[in-house]
Amino acid sequence: MKHFRSVDEAGPDAIRRLLDLADHMAEVNRRPNPKVPALRGKTVCNVFFEDSTRTRLSFETAAKRLSADIMNFAVSSSSVNKGESLRDTIETIAAMGVDAFVIRHKSSGVPWQVSDWTRASVINAGDGWHAHPTQALLDCYTIRTALNRTNSFDGLKIAIVGDIKHSRVARSDISAFTMLGADVTLVAPRTLLPPETTVPVETNLDDIIEDLDVIYLLRMQQERMTESLVPSLREYTTRFGLTPERARRLPEHALIMHPGPMNRGVEMAVDPSELPGSVITQQVTNGIAVRMAVLFDLLGSGSNLEENE
Numbered sequence: 064m065k066h067f068r069s070v071d072e073a074g075p076d077a078i079r080r081l082l083d084l085a086d087h088m089a090e091v092n093r094r095p096n097p098k099v100p101a102l103r104g105k106t107v108c109n110v111f112f113e114d115s116t117r118t119r120l121s122f123e124t125a126a127k128r129l130s131a132d133i134m135n136f137a138v139s140s141s142s143v144n145k146g147e148s149l150r151d152t153i154e155t156i157a158a159m160g161v162d163a164f165v166i167r168h169k170s171s172g173v174p175w176q177v178s179d180w181t182r183a184s185v186i187n188a189g190d191g192w193h194a195h196p197t198q199a200l201l202d203c204y205t206i207r208t209a210l211n212r213t214n215s216f217d218g219l220k221i222a223i224v225g226d227i228k229h230s231r232v233a234r235s236d237i238s239a240f241t242m243l244g245a246d247v248t249l250v251a252p253r254t255l256l257p258p259e260t261t262v263p264v265e266t267n268l269d270d271i272i273e274d275l276d277v278i279y280l281l282r283m284q285q286e287r288m289t290e291s292l293v294p295s296l297r298e299y300t301t302r303f304g305l306t307p308e309r310a311r312r313l314p315e316h317a318l319i320m321h322p323g324p325m326n327r328g329v330e331m332a333v334d335p336s337e338l339p340g341s342v343i344t345q346q347v348t349n350g351i352a353v354r355m356a357v358l359f360d361l362l363g364s365g366s367n368l369e370e371n372e
């Protein structure tokens with residue numbers, strides 16, 4: 064693979080290969096010294112035009128654990144503020160010698176544009192409402208390990224609940240979960256659904272909650288809403304939030320997931336640290352292993368994961 068820009072573009076074989084590779088990376092991460100020389104001499108540049116806590120730090124940690132050099136481009140203190148175009152910015156950074164760009168941008172499709180301007184590999188760390196493929200990988204990896212699965216999700220019932228319309232996470236997760244064989248249902252008010260969906264839709268969470276293996280809650284993305292799409296957040300919570308009463312109705316083995324950042328009291332109306340099925344912190348931990356897998360797959364030809372060369 065040259066780039067990792069969307070789940071669909073990567074395809075099922077690459078997704079399965081990356082999940083298997085993530086297992087090796089998780090083993091590296093459990094070592095007392097979680098560092099291997101696999102990407103020594105390679106340079107990875109984080110270019111984030113949108114806010115991020117988890118994804119940026121996770122890529123940075125992943126690159127360091129593989130011994131790559133990491134450059135962090137801070138938009139707020141860059142020449143973008145003097146009007147420099149995206150293309151000039153990318154070409155300038157590329158001229159310093161970069162092997163992979165990790166890019167987040169508010170516009171859909173930017174990772175594809177960027178790959179026309181550089182010979183480096185491009186990893187999509189979130190483009191607008193469109194895609195967030197490493198989030199989908201870490202979600203698949205979390206389900207696979209927490210439910211003791213292989214790379215087949217046949218028969219798993221997963222509900223993705225909330226603001227589907229604005230969610231790149233939902234789009235990438237729908238692709239990845241269905242690719243592995245899961246039955247995915249979207250649960251949302253009509254106003255928070257995209258015009259077309261490829262999987263079934265349910266508007267009453269209470270009708271299906273007792274049958275779920277995974278409930279995946281999404282953040283209400285108020286920064287992307289230009290109009291009022293729900294009557295009130297309180298009403299949203301009453302109908303779609305994970306309340307203590309709904310948490311009790313989930314099957315005992317069911318996983319509770321959220322990509323973060325959470326709106327406590329809105330979609331998450333219960334303290335997740337008190338729910339045995341919550342794997343939200345595991346999602347964050349697993350993010351490092353799957354991003355190591357992606358970087359290694361794109362840049363690591365010929366290197367290995369031994370501690371010393």
Ligand code: ASP
Nearest residue numbers: 189195232282322323324
């Ligand atoms: N962190 C995820 C994203 O960047 C989800 C979210 O922001 O709600 O898309």
